[in-house]
Amino acid sequence: GQNIDQPTEMTATEGAIVQINCTYQTSGFNGLFWYQQHAGEAPTFLSYNVLDGLEEKGRFSSFLSRSKGYSYLLLKELQMKDSASYLCAVLDSNYQLIWGAGTKLIIKP
Amino acid sequence: NAGVTQTPKFRILKIGQSMTLQCTQDMNHNYMYWYRQDPGMGLKLIYYSVGAGITDKGEVPNGYNVSRSTTEDFPLRLELAAPSQTSVYFCATSLGGESETQYFGPGTRLLVL
Numbered sequence: 001g002q003n004i005d006q007p008t009e010m011t012a013t014e015g016a017i018v019q020i021n022c023t024y025q026t027s028g029f030n031g032l033f034w035y036q037q038h039a040g041e042a043p044t045f046l047s048y049n050v051l052d053g054l055e056e057k058g059r060f061s062s063f064l065s066r067s068k069g070y071s072y073l074l075l076k077e078l079q080m081k082d083s084a085s086y087l088c089a090v091l092d093s094n095y096q097l098i099w100g101a102g103t104k105l106i107i108k109p
Numbered sequence: 110n111a112g113v114t115q116t117p118k119f120r121i122l123k124i125g126q127s128m129t130l131q132c133t134q135d136m137n138h139n140y141m142y143w144y145r146q147d148p149g150m151g152l153k154l155i156y157y158s159v160g161a162g163i164t165d166k167g168e169v170p171n172g173y174n175v176s177r178s179t180t181e182d183f184p185l186r187l188e189l190a191a192p193s194q195t196s197v198y199f200c201a202t203s204l205g206g207e208s209e210t211q212y213f214g215p216g217t218r219l220l221v222l
Binding site for chain 1 (some may be wrong): 149150151152153154157168199209210211212213214215216
């Protein structure tokens with residue numbers, strides 16, 4: 001079967017750095033996405049990785065290792081508005097997105 | 110541009126009732142999707158469409174139907190509502206191809222009692 005694993009919940013302090021991990025086992029791989037979802041709102045796109053390595057976008061970076069079936073999202077200089085769920089999703093061999101359950105990130109002052 | 114709009118925002122249904130969830134996009138995207146999101150679970154694909162006149166089942170299609178008569182509209186029909194269909198429903202669009210960034214509507218919260 002296809003499986004995406006992420007921690008259910010994480011807590012971090014304002015101004016700090018947090019790394020949210022995602023491991024996947026899917027039938028084929030055509031890219032990995034990270035989405036942010038604030039409570040009661042729709043998911044919004046953060047990043048897309050298809051090649052190994054680190055993609056940096058301002059305070060957010062995403063890393064991919066295809067050989068290990070592993071990705072992480074790194075958030076720097078955390079702000080209270082970063083409190084949200086972070087969803088990992090993999091594009092499988094049929095170009096359909098397989099979604100993880102999401103990691104709820106709680107930021108404390 | 111409004112992007113992706115969904116109506117209604119919230120609805121309560123009785124068991125056995127039917128309803129249509131509306132989704133409209135003005136992004137001229139070919140691909141459209143319907144997902145449901147249950148607490149503590151990942152998004153589950155119900156149906157998707159790669160263009161007007163073409164629809165296909167996703168992971169959890171039972172109890173739902175869709176149509177795609179235009180590029181803009183992709184309604185989701187529940188014929189006989191059941192408590193198991195209580196969920197938040199999201200419509201999404203993408204340009205298609207390898208760049209599968211999806212753009213989501215604000216969601217419809219459905220409660221079946």
